[in-house]
Amino acid sequence: MQMKLLIVIPTYNEAENIGLFIKAIMDIAAPLAEIEILVVDDNSPDGTAEIVKGLSSVYPEKLHLLSRESKQGCATAYLKGFSWAVENNYEFILAMDADFSHDPKYIPQMLEAIGNNDMVIGSRNVKGGLIENRTWIRNALTKFGSLYCRMVLRCPIRDITGGYNMYRKEVFEKIGIDSIQSRGYSFQIDIKYSVFRAGLKYVEIPIVFPDRKYGKSKMSGKFMLNALRDVWKIKKSKGSDGSVVQFMKFAATGLLGAITNLSLFFLFGDIFDFPETRLSIACFLIAGTQNYFMSHLWAFRRNTSGESISLKKWLFFLLGSTLGLAVNLIILNIILFNYKLPVKLIAQAFGLFAGMMVNFFVSKLIVFRKKK
Ligand code: GDD
Numbered sequence: 001m002q003m004k005l006l007i008v009i010p011t012y013n014e015a016e017n018i019g020l021f022i023k024a025i026m027d028i029a030a031p032l033a034e035i036e037i038l039v040v041d042d043n044s045p046d047g048t049a050e051i052v053k054g055l056s057s058v059y060p061e062k063l064h065l066l067s068r069e070s071k072q073g074c075a076t077a078y079l080k081g082f083s084w085a086v087e088n089n090y091e092f093i094l095a096m097d098a099d100f101s102h103d104p105k106y107i108p109q110m111l112e113a114i115g116n117n118d119m120v121i122g123s124r125n126v127k128g129g130l131i132e133n134r135t136w137i138r139n140a141l142t143k144f145g146s147l148y149c150r151m152v153l154r155c156p157i158r159d160i161t162g163g164y165n166m167y168r169k170e171v172f173e174k175i176g177i178d179s180i181q182s183r184g185y186s187f188q189i190d191i192k193y194s195v196f197r198a199g200l201k202y203v204e205i206p207i208v209f210p211d212r213k214y215g216k217s218k219m220s221g222k223f224m225l226n227a228l229r230d231v232w233k234i235k236k237s238k239g240s241d242g243s244v245v246q247f248m249k250f251a252a253t254g255l256l257g258a259i260t261n262l263s264l265f266f267l268f269g270d271i272f273d274f275p276e277t278r279l280s281i282a283c284f285l286i287a288g289t290q291n292y293f294m295s296h297l298w299a300f301r302r303n304t305s306g307e308s309i310s311l312k313k314w315l316f317f318l319l320g321s322t323l324g325l326a327v328n329l330i331i332l333n334i335i336l337f338n339y340k341l342p343v344k345l346i347a348q349a350f351g352l353f354a355g356m357m358v359n360f361f362v363s364k365l366i367v368f369r370k371k372k
C-alpha cells in the first residue's frame, strides 16, 4: 500500500516560486507515494493563490488551497495546515517553505526514514548538512541560535530551528496542536522540543539549505531575537523539572515506597506471621521495584523519555537503594554511638536523609544518566 502524504506549504508573496515548486515536488515524489499538497496562503498581493488555483486542473484532487484573509505569519499557517491534515486523516505530513530552501530532492529519503520514526528532521547541523549562499554572519547566527537553544532546553536536536520536517500524524495527536503557542522562529523550536519531551522517535537527516533565489524572506532579525527570549518560555511551559523538583518527586517516590514496604511488612509479618528477615528483604525488593518504576516513569522522566523499562536499570536501581540503605545504617550507628539523643529517631532521620541523597545521585548520575 502506498503511503499517504500531505505536503503543507505556507505562502506569502511566492508567485515567482510556487508554480515551479509544486511541479518540482510532484515530479520527484508522486512516483513514490500518494502525494497531495496543501498551500496555505494569506491573501498574497502578488497573486500566489491565483497561480495555485490555476494549477489545480494540472493536478486534479491533489492540490488544495486554504486562503486566509490577511497575513498572519507562517507559524499559524503551518499549524492550520497540520490541523487540516489530521482532520483529513493523512498518515504523513511534510512541512516545506515555498522558496526552494527546502529542496524536494530529499523527500524520498525522508519517506524512507519516516518508516521507523515519528519525525524526520531535515538538518543543516549534522554531518553532511549545510547552509549555502548566506553571509557568514547569518550562518554563524543560525549555528549560535541552535546551540543556545540546545543548551537552554537541554535538547539534543541539532537543527532545532529548521522548518523542513516530516511527521507521522500521531505526533500532532500526541503533543496537541493547540499546545504549540510560539510564533516566528520559536514555533519550530516549540514543536521539536515537544516531540523530544514526549519521547517520540526522531531522526535528523542532512540537508543542504540554499538561500532563496526569488522573492524576499519574511523573517526578520527581530524574530531571531525574540526566539532567544522565547526558549525560556518554551522551557517553562513544557515543564522541564529543575533538580529541586526532581529531588522532591524522588522523595515522594521514596515515601510511597516506604508505605508499601511497611504495609506489606505489617500484613505478612504481624497478621500472617512470616519470618521477619526474609520478609523484610522481600519488602525491600518489592518497594524498590515500585520506586524504580515511579522514578523511571515520573521523577526522572526528563532523563528517560523514550526509553523503555529495562532489567539492567532495575538492577542498578536496586543496587543504588542497597547502597543508600548501607549509608543510612552507618550514619544511624555513628550518631547513636557518639551522641546522647532524646529520641533515636533523630539519628535515623539523618541516616535516612544521607541514604536518600546517595540513592538520588546514583539514580540521577548512573541509572537514569542522560544520554548525549
Ligand atoms: N501563509 C503565510 N503567511 N506564509 C508565510 C508568511 C505568512 O505570514 N510569512 C512567511 N510565509 C511563508 C513563506 O512564503 C515561505 O514559504 C515560508 O513561509 C518561509 O518564509 P521565509 O520568509 O522564506 O522564511 P525564512 O527563510 O526566513 O525562514 C525559514 O527558515 C528558518 C530556519 O532558517 C522558515 O522555515 C523558518 O520557520 C525557519 O526557522
Ligand code: MN
Pocket (backbone or CB within 6 Å): 097, 099, 101, 212, 217
Ligand atoms: Mn526562506
